[in-house]
Amino acid sequence: MVDTIGSSHHRLLGKDGLRVPAIGLGCMPLSGVYGAADDAASEDLVRYAIDRGVTHLDSADMYGWGHNEALLGRALKGRRDRVVLATKFGQTQPERPGAPNGVNGRPEYVRQACDASLKRLGVEVIDLYYQHRVDPDVPIEETVGGMARLIEQGKVRFLGLSEARPETIRRAHAEHPIAAVQTEYSLLYRTEAEETRQTTRELGIGFVAYSPLGRGFLTGTIQELAQVDGRRAAHPRFQGDNFAQNRKLIARFEAMAKQKGCTPAQLALAWVLAQGEDVVAIPGTRSVQRLDENLGALEVNLSPEEVPELSEAIPAGAAAGDRYPAAAMAAVYR
Template sequence: MGMSFAYGPTDQRSARATLEHALELGVTFYDTADMYGFGDNERFLAPFVQAHRDELVLATKFGIVLDRDDPSARGVRNDPGYLRQCLEGSLTRLGVDSVDLYYLHRKDPAVPIEDTVAAMAELVREGKVRHLGLSEVTGDELRAAHAVHPIAAVQSEWSLFSRDVERSVVPAAAELGVAFVPYSPLGRGFLTGAFSDAGSELSEGDYRRTVPRFTGDHARENAGLLEPLRRIAEQRGVTLGQVALAWVHQRAAAHGLPVVPIPGTRRPERVAENTAAARLELTAGELAALEPIAARVAGDRAADMSLTSAARE
């Protein structure tokens, strides 16, 4: 997402080098969406995907509707005709005949999830999609969808700052054998320790300026919660981001879940750092020191919580 949308200006040359370096390091899962820059991210990925199609797992999403006249506006559509239109658009922009994983990006409260998944399943039968995924759904919604067609993966925000998914959807995914794809496992960058005053340090067009956790007193309070990560990072000779990612891997393992965190980055050196975190194992004492953080976080994880699973639990 960050290569084309939401996080301010991007150096396209560095972004392309990041994709290539990720593949060199064994990263094979590439996750985009039709709403990232009004399709710009899919177009950006197309040459890389076409050059390496047999080497990678390609995921994209539909369901969030943007307004070009109001960049902050978000709508949701899940109706069958719209999802087919979205997939055809994604395939065209990506320059491929099929995608490996197709997500419902956000659930429309006006459309039963069973109806949407049944329509998505038709795309599987047609060979345009290999597997189905859901994003920001509750445990009950996952079970209802899975009863219509197997769901391969659930994507939701999950990190040291955001653990609401552990109430409902994480147990359901473990029960059903569904993989979990944590987005923003670094708290949209906050858990890397990169910000001391997030509101003033982010560029004017950066989406995070609207996220409550990055604004005003909330940002200052949350910056203070990083001390346990700093201590662990210093003792281990690693970065705060690696500690945060290691926590996600081990928390998922504790739930019996296969997990594929997607820490977005635009720089090759960050890819190397992030992949190395998968080999870091935190001790019981370190995990205990990190345990209280989420309960103390100030501010919501999204500017509009109505689009999250937490709002429906």
């Protein structure tokens, strides 16, 4: 097990010098998305992660609608300079309970959202600022133009997009260099990500794999429907027949991890990282032990034969159920 992540495990996002560890920390679960989270323990976890070299922290203004950024702000006191702090704007609170989130990519909203994030985070600059969801009513050039002004004002260092399709990425990058694109990417769900990655690679943009553990499914710890908690319960992959079908795929993968002498979570992350030096992963966890376990993936070396074997064990498109519930699905990959 690595003690702290050394420079040999760092990767470059984009061409302009944004270096991050190959494994970062997805902070969304710290806002109770997949079961309750304890704030004091979460702050300790973030500090522990930084001490282990997990210095790429991924947040968003909509994780707990401000809760996640405020928590990070507390955890980062005295440590700000050691991290690459990434957050996102663009999803807005639903108009009524149960309705889908709104999206807003208007330049004036970008400015407001950034100021609010800076305040909650208690920092002067955000290292990597993503548009969380593309707004179909606002040309991407206008949104990215608004984001670029934040760089001119010293409020943001690098720009990112999330769940943007190749054509959108090209238009955005022509307006202002994009350092990173973030998309769901794991053995379980990778159809869109494979397309996106061809474009990001061609343009020299970094690729940040979110939900690299399939929202926990690829860790082998979710064996029964009764274990599915929080927002995950609404995700098609964890429902009824889909769950049963996906469990079968994952059982095959768990057996491969056993044979390799690592945990399923480590194998899932090693597979993501084996896709290229332009790819980094941001697994989420509330637990110090799991963070340690996940870092062990850096020591799992996959041979040139093992990578395609894993890809064939869970072929692209084989997972049952869309990546998101229907309304949220409509807002991704635009």
